Each structure stands twice: as structure tokens, then as C-alpha cells.
Amino acid sequence: MSAAVEFRNVSVESPQGRLLLDDISLSLEEGTITVILGRSGSGKTTLLRTVNRMVEPTRGDVLVKGQAFAADKAKSIRTFDLISLRRSMGYVIQETGLFPHLNVERNVGMVLEAEGRPREERIRRSHELLKAVELDPATFAERLPHQLSGGQRQRVGLARALAAEPRILLMDEPFGALDPLTRSEMQDMLRGLLNRLKMTVLLVTHDLDEALFLGERIVLLSEGKLVASLGPEEFMRSSQPEIAAYVCAYHRGERNAENREREGRG
Amino acid sequence: MSNSFLKQYGSEIFTLTVEHLWLAGGAMLFAIAIAVPAGIWLTRSPRWATPVIGAANILQTIPSLAMFGFLLPLPWLGERAARIAILALTAYALLPILRNTYAGIRGIDPSVIEVARALGLTGSQRLFKVELPLAASFIFAGIRTATVTCIGIATIAAAVGAGGLGELIFRGVASVDNRLVLAGAIPAALLALAADAGFGLLERRFRVPA
Incomplete structure (x- = not known):
């Protein structure tokens, strides 16, 4: 398999000089679904947005199908290349941004x-x-x-x-604003669709349940750093403290749901 | 107003109304041609927004009679009163159009602009397919305000001999003839109302449901 998108030592600083992404290296295999997981402010969205150059990396490269847009040469990228790069990718965000x-x-x-x-x-x-x-x-x-x-x-x-x-689909919390029922319907629909389309997908979420359901690879970010990049089963078994905290919160959610169900029955 | 009055002044009222329209309409065309592109430019360079809108604001505070007076001694412009009138009216019409164009585009839901960029719309596609249609109602509201103001202020242009319906009003005041004053004021008011209604229609036509 070849990498559809490759992040090479990508760092992004905010205009105020705060480090939003810290030396991220990661490659997305062609035709797979990668989920970026993390808390609010962990840099998930920023990482997603470097792929279609909505955010310009301060250091490092994001290579799309072998095509480098070196950060230091950013100024020389012609608008035309940027436009065609963006047209070759799908982009879905929580607010939808439909043209009203x-x-x-x-x-x-x-x-x-x-x-x-x-x-x-x-x-x-x-x-x-x-x-x-x-x-x-x-x-x-x-x-x-x-x-x-x-x-x-x-x-x-x-x-x-x-x-x-597009061969690449970028999704930023696509179902974040939906009620749980609609959300799970959408997840079902998306999974079926992606199975048929075989696209390279990068999806941002803070919901582990969604990550496990959709992702073939789960990437955990914390404070701009890449903590882990694992398959769903490895992720659930990992003893790394940051991951364990996530998994623990997830199990508590599950237990609460079971308890509620039991109380409801009893 | 008696029939004999209308018989005597009818054709003159008509000619002056056309002249009035010409002054206000000409000024509006110039103002739109300047203020809409300038408003768009300001959305691209927002640091200029405060000084530029401020300058347009100052223009608006100059009393109209003084404005006509200032322009009178200028070369070329001063030769024809209509030129002075159109320039002064243009200056007054700038602010509402400029401000509304800027605010209309800046007020668009940022996620819509974000997606337009991310889908690979070029700068001009974004402007013509997304930003201008979404800001159109605002822009028409600005043009509406500016037009009504322009039609009103155009009556004062008669003071420098630019013609228009103000001609009748000034003559009526000088000769203490209220009929003449009304013969100028009523058509001017009707023009303003018609412009208000017409642009109001456009404003509603282009309003985008949220």
C-alpha cells in the first residue's frame, strides 16, 4: 500500500506563536479510514486543515500522493495548484457550511x-x-x-x-451537532458509503465510540503532539496512560448506559 | 392646485423632474461603481475598514449647501453646476453603500466562506457565487438609503444652478408662493418614495432565509 497523505514533521504555530501542532509525522494509507481523536484544543482540526492547506504548516511538509507542498516554499505555490489540490479533496464540517x-x-x-x-x-x-x-x-x-x-x-x-x-475525504466532527439517534444513522450510512467508495478518509472526532465504529486506524493527539496511531483493537488494549484514560472514560459511559437500562427495566 | 397652475407649470415640472432624476441617478451610478468595489476590497483588507468608512462618514457630515459651495470654485467642475451636483451627491451616497457592502459580506456565516475556500472555489467564484448573492440584500438596503438621501439633497443643488426640482422650491420661497414650493416638493417626495419602494422590493427579493 502507498501513502495517500504523508505528514512529515509537521509543526504549526498560531500567529501569536503558540504551538498548535508539534512535529507530527504520520502517513495515511490509500483507501483507509483514519480517525483523529483528541480533546478540544488538541490540534485535531488544525492537523486536518493542513491537508487541504486551509492551514499552512510552519515547519515540515504535508505530502499528498507524493506531491510536496514544502512549507518554506509556500509563498511560491501558485493559486492554481492550491485550487486544484482543494478540488481533489472532499471537505465536510460540523456546521455544514451549506450555501444558504x-x-x-x-x-x-x-x-x-x-x-x-x-x-x-x-x-x-x-x-x-x-x-x-x-x-x-x-x-x-x-x-x-x-x-x-x-x-x-x-x-x-x-x-x-x-x-x-475526490480520492481524499476530510471530515471535521461531521456528526458533532446531531442528536444521538440521527448520529448513529449517519454513521451507518457513512460506513456503507465508504466501504463502496474506497476513499482515503481523515475524520476528526472527540467521540471514541465513533472512532471505533468508523476507523481502521485511530490517531490520538494531545496538546498538539501525536500520542498514538493504532488499529482499533490495539487502541483498546493499549496501556499507554493517555489512551487508558480515554478508554476508561469510554467504559464508564458504557457502564452508565447499562445501569440506566437495568434501572429502567427494574 | 388649480388646472391653470398645472397648465402653466406642468411641462416645467416634468422637465425638472427628469433633470432631478438625472442628477440623483447619475450620482447613484457613480456611488455604486465606487462604493461596492471599495466595500469588497475592505473585506479583503479589513485594517483599512475603519479609516475608509470613517472618511466616508466625515463626507456625510458636511452640510450640503457648504459642500456645493466648496466645489463651486474648482476648475472644470465649477464650469457646469450639474457636475458639482453629481459629485456632491456621489459623496453623500458613498457611506451607506460602502458600509452595507462591507458589513453584508463580513456578516456571512464563516463556515460558508470556509467551505467555499476548501472546495476550491477561486477568489472571483467565491465573490460572485457566494459572497455577493449572500450580501445582496444588505447592499440593496444601502443603495436604498443612499438613493432616498440623494433625491432629497438633490433639491439643494438648485442653489448652485444645477436645476432639478429644487429650482421650483427656491423660486417658490423667493416669491412666497407655496404652490411653487409644493410643485417642487411633491414630485421630489414621490420620487423618493418610489425609489424606497423599488429598492425595498429588491432588498426583500434577495433576502436569504437563515
Whole structure:
């Protein structure tokens, strides 16, 4: 397997000089799902955003399919390269960022529209994608984002991210704002979809349950440092203190749920 | 107003109304052409926002009669009163359009802009497909305020001989003839109301439900 994305000693400093990411080295195998786990402020989102250059590494490189965007040469990257880099990746965020003035169909087709593809193709493709995220095009294509529920919006956001058939999908807490039931429906739908599409996925979450359900590799970040990069089973068995703390909190959550269930029955 | 009054002044009222529209409309075209791009530029260089909007604000505080007076002795401009009037009206129209363009774009949900960038929209695609449509209602609100102000202030342009409906008002005041004052004031008020309603319609048409 080859690396689809490779982080080489990536450090990011905030404009105030605070170290957000500290010397991260990591490679994402092609066609796998990697979950970045960590508390708020651990640098998860920053790491994700270095992949599509929404954040520029202060030191180190992020290589995408062997293509280096050396940080020290950042100034010389032509806008064109940046645009094509971004178009080759899907991007899904918790707030969805749907264009509120455009209907679902045009939201989904926006990347194709930006590439100047013909209207029929955009419509055909957006209908295909709506079906893929389990929304009926006949019902939803003409709706505006404010007419959708939170889960439906997130589905549209996902469909939009997939429109240009990207090989890499970046997802930042995609289901963070959803109620637990909708959340688990979305996780099911996403897992099925990703199994079919075989994309390289980088997903940020603070939810271990989600990480275990979706991830083939779990990367734990703490205060900008990479703590671990393990498969789900190894992760659960690890005796590393930072991981153990996570796993312990997770088991407590499970026990609480069982207790509640038992009390409910009794 | 009697029929004989309208018979006597009707065509003049019409000519002056057209002139008035020409002054205010010309100034609005200039103001839009300057203030919308300037407002967009400010969203790209926000550190200039305070000084530039401040300067437009100061222009607005100059009493209109004084403004016309200041411009009168200038070469080329001073030769034709209409030039002075259009320049002064443009200056007054800048602030509301500039401020609303800037605030309209800055007020867009940051996650929408973030995704537009991350999906690989170019700068101009982001502007024309996302930012301007989302700020359009705000921008039209600014144009609406500016137009109503412009139509009102344009009546004063008659003081420097630029014509327009102010001509009738000034003549009416000088000859203590209220009919003449109303013959200027009523059409001016109607123009302002029509502009207000028209741009109000556009403003609502482009309002984006949250």
C-alpha cells in the first residue's frame, strides 16, 4: 500500500506563536479510514486543515500522493495548484457550511459548477449523490438548506464533498451537532458509503465510540503532539496512560448506559 | 392646485423632474461603481475598514449647501453646476453603500466562506457565487438609503444652478408662493418614495432565509 497523505514533521504555530501542532509525522494509507481523536484544543482540526492547506504548516511538509507542498516554499505555490489540490479533496464540517441561497441540487453541484461542467451533468451527478446519501432527489433537490433538518443538511454536505469524485475525504466532527439517534444513522450510512467508495478518509472526532465504529486506524493527539496511531483493537488494549484514560472514560459511559437500562427495566 | 397652475407649470415640472432624476441617478451610478468595489476590497483588507468608512462618514457630515459651495470654485467642475451636483451627491451616497457592502459580506456565516475556500472555489467564484448573492440584500438596503438621501439633497443643488426640482422650491420661497414650493416638493417626495419602494422590493427579493 502507498501513502495517500504523508505528514512529515509537521509543526504549526498560531500567529501569536503558540504551538498548535508539534512535529507530527504520520502517513495515511490509500483507501483507509483514519480517525483523529483528541480533546478540544488538541490540534485535531488544525492537523486536518493542513491537508487541504486551509492551514499552512510552519515547519515540515504535508505530502499528498507524493506531491510536496514544502512549507518554506509556500509563498511560491501558485493559486492554481492550491485550487486544484482543494478540488481533489472532499471537505465536510460540523456546521455544514451549506450555501444558504442555493438549493440542495446546486449546493451538491457547486464544485462541478466551479469547474465549468455543463448543467445536465451537474444535475445528473447531484441526483446520483443524493441517492448515495439516502435522500430522495425528487423531494430534496429543490429545497433550500433552511428547509432541512440537521441530519439532512449533513447528508447534503457529504454529497457535496463527494461531487468531484475526490480520492481524499476530510471530515471535521461531521456528526458533532446531531442528536444521538440521527448520529448513529449517519454513521451507518457513512460506513456503507465508504466501504463502496474506497476513499482515503481523515475524520476528526472527540467521540471514541465513533472512532471505533468508523476507523481502521485511530490517531490520538494531545496538546498538539501525536500520542498514538493504532488499529482499533490495539487502541483498546493499549496501556499507554493517555489512551487508558480515554478508554476508561469510554467504559464508564458504557457502564452508565447499562445501569440506566437495568434501572429502567427494574 | 388649480388646472391653470398645472397648465402653466406642468411641462416645467416634468422637465425638472427628469433633470432631478438625472442628477440623483447619475450620482447613484457613480456611488455604486465606487462604493461596492471599495466595500469588497475592505473585506479583503479589513485594517483599512475603519479609516475608509470613517472618511466616508466625515463626507456625510458636511452640510450640503457648504459642500456645493466648496466645489463651486474648482476648475472644470465649477464650469457646469450639474457636475458639482453629481459629485456632491456621489459623496453623500458613498457611506451607506460602502458600509452595507462591507458589513453584508463580513456578516456571512464563516463556515460558508470556509467551505467555499476548501472546495476550491477561486477568489472571483467565491465573490460572485457566494459572497455577493449572500450580501445582496444588505447592499440593496444601502443603495436604498443612499438613493432616498440623494433625491432629497438633490433639491439643494438648485442653489448652485444645477436645476432639478429644487429650482421650483427656491423660486417658490423667493416669491412666497407655496404652490411653487409644493410643485417642487411633491414630485421630489414621490420620487423618493418610489425609489424606497423599488429598492425595498429588491432588498426583500434577495433576502436569504437563515
